[in-house]
Amino acid sequence: MTSLTEEDKKKLALDFCGLKFNSPLVLLSGCVGFGEEYTRINGFSNTDVGAICLKGTTLEPRLGNPPHRLSETYMGMLNAIGLQNPGSKIVVEDYLPDLDFTETRFIANLSGSTIEEYEAVTRIFDDSPIDAMEINISCPNVKEGGVAFGNDPEMSARVVEVCRKATKKPLITKLSPNQTDIAENARRCIEAGTDGFAVINTLMGMTIDINSRQPIIGNNQGGLSGPAIKPIALLKVHQVYQVAKQHNIPIIGQGGITTVEDAIEFIIAGATTVGIGTALFYEPLVCPKLNKGIVDYLDKHNLDNVSELVGTLKLHG
Amino acid sequence: MTHPATRNTLYVEQAELLSQDEYADQQFHMRLHAPETATHARPGHFIHMQCDASLYMRRPMSIMRSNPKSKTIDVLYKVHGQGTDLLSKRNIGDKIDLIGPIGQSFKMKGYKKRPLLIGGGVGIPPMVFLAEHIKNTAKDISPLVIMGSEIPFPFKSRPSQIMLKEMPSDVIAAMPLLDDWGIPSRLTSLQDYPGCFHGYVTDLTRHWLDQLDKEQRNEVEIFSCGPTPMLKAVAQLAKEYALPCQVSLEEYMACAVGGCAGCTVLIETDKGPAMKRVCVDGPVFEAKSVIQFQE
Ligand SMILES: Cc1cc2nc3c(=O)[nH]c(=O)nc-3n(C[C@H](O)[C@H](O)[C@H](O)COP(=O)(O)OP(=O)(O)OC[C@H]3O[C@@H](n4cnc5c(N)ncnc54)[C@H](O)[C@@H]3O)c2cc1C
Ligand SMILES: Cc1cc2nc3c(=O)[nH]c(=O)nc-3n(C[C@H](O)[C@H](O)[C@H](O)COP(=O)(O)O)c2cc1C
Ligand code: FES
Numbered sequence: 001m002t003s004l005t006e007e008d009k010k011k012l013a014l015d016f017c018g019l020k021f022n023s024p025l026v027l028l029s030g031c032v033g034f035g036e037e038y039t040r041i042n043g044f045s046n047t048d049v050g051a052i053c054l055k056g057t058t059l060e061p062r063l064g065n066p067p068h069r070l071s072e073t074y075m076g077m078l079n080a081i082g083l084q085n086p087g088s089k090i091v092v093e094d095y096l097p098d099l100d101f102t103e104t105r106f107i108a109n110l111s112g113s114t115i116e117e118y119e120a121v122t123r124i125f126d127d128s129p130i131d132a133m134e135i136n137i138s139c140p141n142v143k144e145g146g147v148a149f150g151n152d153p154e155m156s157a158r159v160v161e162v163c164r165k166a167t168k169k170p171l172i173t174k175l176s177p178n179q180t181d182i183a184e185n186a187r188r189c190i191e192a193g194t195d196g197f198a199v200i201n202t203l204m205g206m207t208i209d210i211n212s213r214q215p216i217i218g219n220n221q222g223g224l225s226g227p228a229i230k231p232i233a234l235l236k237v238h239q240v241y242q243v244a245k246q247h248n249i250p251i252i253g254q255g256g257i258t259t260v261e262d263a264i265e266f267i268i269a270g271a272t273t274v275g276i277g278t279a280l281f282y283e284p285l286v287c288p289k290l291n292k293g294i295v296d297y298l299d300k301h302n303l304d305n306v307s308e309l310v311g312t313l314k315l316h317g
Numbered sequence: 318m319t320h321p322a323t324r325n326t327l328y329v330e331q332a333e334l335l336s337q338d339e340y341a342d343q344q345f346h347m348r349l350h351a352p353e354t355a356t357h358a359r360p361g362h363f364i365h366m367q368c369d370a371s372l373y374m375r376r377p378m379s380i381m382r383s384n385p386k387s388k389t390i391d392v393l394y395k396v397h398g399q400g401t402d403l404l405s406k407r408n409i410g411d412k413i414d415l416i417g418p419i420g421q422s423f424k425m426k427g428y429k430k431r432p433l434l435i436g437g438g439v440g441i442p443p444m445v446f447l448a449e450h451i452k453n454t455a456k457d458i459s460p461l462v463i464m465g466s467e468i469p470f471p472f473k474s475r476p477s478q479i480m481l482k483e484m485p486s487d488v489i490a491a492m493p494l495l496d497d498w499g500i501p502s503r504l505t506s507l508q509d510y511p512g513c514f515h516g517y518v519t520d521l522t523r524h525w526l527d528q529l530d531k532e533q534r535n536e537v538e539i540f541s542c543g544p545t546p547m548l549k550a551v552a553q554l555a556k557e558y559a560l561p562c563q564v565s566l567e568e569y570m571a572c573a574v575g576g577c578a579g580c581t582v583l584i585e586t587d588k589g590p591a592m593k594r595v596c597v598d599g600p601v602f603e604a605k606s607v608i609q610f611q612e
Contacts, residue, residue, distance in 0.1 A: 030577065037576040040597075041416065042325040042353070055578070063583075063592050070569045070579040072374045077571060084578045084592055100318055226373055281571045282373050284416060285329055 001047050003288055008295045014050070014307050016250050016273055017170035017195040019105050019131055021050025023291055024267065024306050026252050028277030029053035029109035029134065029174075030081060034095045041284050048287040050273055051105035053198075054091070056136050059117045059124075061087040066218040071207040076226025076256065077278060078205050080219035083111055088124040096128055105131040107172065110163070118159050122166040131170070135163055135194075138176030138201035150176035150185075150201070157188040164193035172252065174198035177229075177236050186240045190247050198252040198275065199240050200233045226278040230256030234269050241270025241311055258282060260293025270311040327419060327574060328353035331412040335389065337405070341469035343396035345405050346381075348389050354417035355390050358383035360425070360447035361565055361601045364392070364417035365573035369403035376400045377570050377596070379542070380418060381442030382449060390417070393442045393471055419573055420600050423447055423563055425454075429538040432460040433525075435518050435551055437543025438467070443565050445494070447540055452498045461525070462495055462502035465518035465547065474504055476512060483528035488514040488521065518543075519550045526558055534558065539604075541565070552604035562604035568595040583608040 001009055001022060012023045027038070027049050035052050038044045046052060064084025071078045085091070091108070099106055108125045110133055112118040118135065125133055137150035137159050149155040160173055173189045175182055177200040186197060202223025207216045215221065233255025244251055253271025257263050258279040266274045279286050294306060303309055332351035339345055354364060358380045365375045382391040396402050407413060423443075432451060436444035441464050451460050461481070464470070470492070477491035479501040488503050490512030495502040505514040505521045514521045526534060537558075541551045542565035555562035568580040575597035584593040585606045593599065604610060 031572065033576045033578070036321050036323070037572070037574050037597075039320070039324045040327045040574050042328050063590070064578065064581065067582065068569045069581065070571050070577075075373050077374060079571070079577070079579055081578050084581065098321060100320060102318075278373075278571075280576070281375065282367075283414075284572075284574065 001045070001291065004291060004295065011295050011298050011305055012291060014272065014305065016050065017132060017172065019051070019170060021105060021273065023048060023050045024263070024273045024294065025049040025287055025290055026273050026275045027052040027280070028254055028275040029136065030055055030079070031277040031280055034091065035099050035106055038280065038284060043285050044287075046100065046103040048291060049104055049276070051107050051131070053107045053109050053134055055085055056083045056109045056111045057085045057088050057091050057121060058083060058111050059088055059120050061085065061090070068216055068218055071216040071222065073205070073207060073224065073226075074228055076224055076228030078207055078217055078222030078224055079202070080217045080222035082219060088121045092124055092128040096130065101129060101131070107132045107134050109134045109136050109174075111136045115159055115162055119162040119166050122163040126167040126169060132172060133163070133167065133169055134172040134174050134198055135159060136174045136201070138174050138178070147176050147178055151179040153181070153185040153188040156185050157192040160189045160192035160194050170195045172196040172198050174201055175236070175240065176201050177203050177232055182236050183239045183243050186243045190243065190249055194249065196250050196252065197240055197244060198254060199271075200229070200236045200255050203229055203232065225256065227256040227258055230262060234265055237266055237271050238269045238313065245270065245311055258286070260290055260297065263290055263294060264297055264309070267306065267309045268311070268313050270313070272307065272310050327416055328357070329414070329416050330354060332415050334407055334409055334411045334413055336409065337407065339405075340471040343405065344393065344468070344471040345396070346391065346393050346471060348391050349413060349415070350388060351390050351415060351417060352388035354380070354415065355383045355388045356385045358390060358418035359422035360450045361422035361443055362418035362420050363600060364390070364415045365419060365570065366404070366413055366415040368400040369407070370414070372400055372403060374400075374571065375416070375573065376404070377567075377573060379442040379446075379565070381445050383418075383446070393439070395439050416573060419596060421598065423540055423565075423601050425450070428455055428458050429561070430458060430536040431533065431538070432458065433522065433537050433539045434460055434462040435522060435539060435541040435543070436462070437465045437518055437547040440541070440543030440547070440565070441466070441471070443542045444540065448495055448500050449498065452500060460500055462492070462500060463505065463518050463521055464492065464502060465505040465543070467506060467508060469510070470504060474512065477501060477503070483525050485514065485524065488512065517550065518547060519554050522551070522554060534560075539563070541604075548604075549610045552607065552610035555604055563601050564604045564607065565600045566595050566602060566607070567600070570596055572596070
């Protein structure tokens with residue numbers, strides 16, 4: 001980890017679903033390719049983060065959506081990539097061997113159009129060096145599966161259940177904000193055997209080109225990320241935490257985190273770790289800054305380790 | 318274990334804005350002090366810049382010139398929307414956060430003898446970079462640059478000192494910078510600008526190609542950057558004349574380092590059609606591999 005003393009590193013080290021993380025920072029699925037893309041940047045190091053979530057992976061290769069796949073919004077962006085990926089077999093055989101597992105933990109991000117597909121992808125990653133798996137039942141950009149599963153607690157639980165049977169590796173369920181009762185969904189996923197949560201995935205949105213009167217995004221609609229969604233994400237983390245804490249289930253809080261203050265807010269709300277996605281597009285070297293800022297906050301508040309801060313929110317009576 | 322060779326090849330720099338000159342129709346030419354980018358840039362590379370810290374997404378911009386000695390790069394842009402508008406209001410001495418140099422450059426191994434560089438609008442900058450590179454590295458090669466614009470060119474054109482017998486005699490306006498380097502250039506527009514060819518870049522290109530004999534035509538290789546309809550016309554012309562052609566594409570970008578797959582275009586590969594990222598697999602592609610240009 002760059003520019004931190006050994007003592008400071010201890011303050012950030014934590015346990016997440018039985019895995020050793022050297023920082024509470026987690027790089028988010030879809031923002032960092034298959035784990036190596038950001039290392040192109042001089043000064044960027046995978047050792048600065050606790051874990052990296054790889055791009056959403058399906059059983060078969062997917063070309064993804066037509067352009068444009070991106071559109072800027074006030075303090076954020078829409079994306080509709082459409083889960084472009086080479087398929088789980090190629091990821092396991094060709095991509096994982098190139099990853100340096102001594103630098104950080106790598107988490108696969110699983111997607112499917114059917115429950116059987118989720119199960120098959122889980123089995124393929126189960127037989128690989130991957131550290132953990134994140135079940136993406138909240139992708140808003142594919143016609144089948146994805147958020148259609150994630151918005152229905154019954155279906156969410158069924159997906160988690162089959163994945164659970166297919167692996168002993170840690171399973172993290174990525175919850176959708178596009179649903180009415182996220183806490184109820186979380187409760188069902190815990191019963192079905194999830195080890196952790198990722199909260200939240202993107203919110204559905206649209207932008208329109210007023211000259212052509214067409215949506216800017218080729219897929220017409222896309223997922224909103226970045227600071228624009230932060231207050232929503234924070235509330236969802238708080239809501240899921242109320243359920244998860246009773247079972248010691250940790251959360252990767254995410255949605256617009258860009259500054260040290262953002263990260264700390266999520267931890268206070270109940271996130272054990274914090275996800276960094278869209279912020280990398282703004283500031284690719286943000287991670288060492290966040291690590292340092294979190295350490296400074298812990299020092300100021302006489303805390304020895306970041307996990308002591310998790311869920312310390314003091315609600316108004 | 319060995320890490321991929323791509324590691325540590327891009328730099329985040331706080332580049333000082335040294336100059337910013339305005340041309341007609343809100344076109345701006347800026348010079349930035351960006352030591353790493355200037356040292357490593359090759360023709361076709363671009364930067365991903367924060368137009369203003371208040372704007373969350375960066376903007377991709379081609380590198381028009383890079384000078385490793387003075388550690389400066391030049392960028393030429395036209396105000397298009399919010400980002401470029403904010404960029405045009407930055408002050409001399411400001412630090413501009415940028416990532417560079419990004420992308421696959423034009424492939425220049427084993428030049429053909431007659432590189433033809435075709436730039437349209439804000440696609441002119443990479444052609445200038447390529448022309449300067451050829452001038453500095455391949456003395457026996459004689460490039461020709463054809464540029465098109467529907468707004469006044471972002472430089473004061475002047476009659477070329479370099480005669481070209483294959484060009485119509487009244488098409489004489491040139492980019493002074495290129496002329497001073499001894500590289501012939503000719504300008505085209507549908508507007509009636511003095512000394513410019515009235516028509517599209519592809520019309521003038523066709524005229525020029527038709528004046529060459531077969532052997533000379535075989536020595537031509539096209540490099541092009543500009544708006545998508547122009548690139549498509551160039552790609553189809555190259556196909557018609559069976560000339561090799563490389564094009565630099567544009568697509569909306571978020572990360573510009575290959576992480577988000579937001580900037581992809583459909584490209585024909587050995588293994589069939591694939592969505593390739595304009596930022597790191599491009600922006601330069603073989604024209605014949607760009608599927609939208611084949612239709
Ligand atoms: C590799 C590459 C090199 C480029 N080089 C140059 C150059 O040298 N000079 C120049 O003037 N322009 C260049 N462009 C285009 C330039 O990036 C856009 O004009 C700019 O992003 C517009 O931003 P805006 O906020 O002013 O416009 P807006 O229309 O307000 O932008 C809205 C959003 O759309 C995106 N966008 C709009 N048009 C484009 C476009 N053509 N390409 C990519 N994203 C776009 C913006 O980045 C922004 O996120 C290049 C684009 C690419 C991909
Ligand atoms: C370009 C892009 C692609 C994404 N792809 C995926 C994906 O494949 N799987 C997934 O679970 N989440 C995906 N996400 C969602 C992010 O992982 C993250 O949950 C979301 O963007 C909120 O965090 P942020 O605001 O910090 O980016 C994607 C987000 C972006 C911006
Ligand atoms: S802009 Fe993210 S992959 Fe090209």
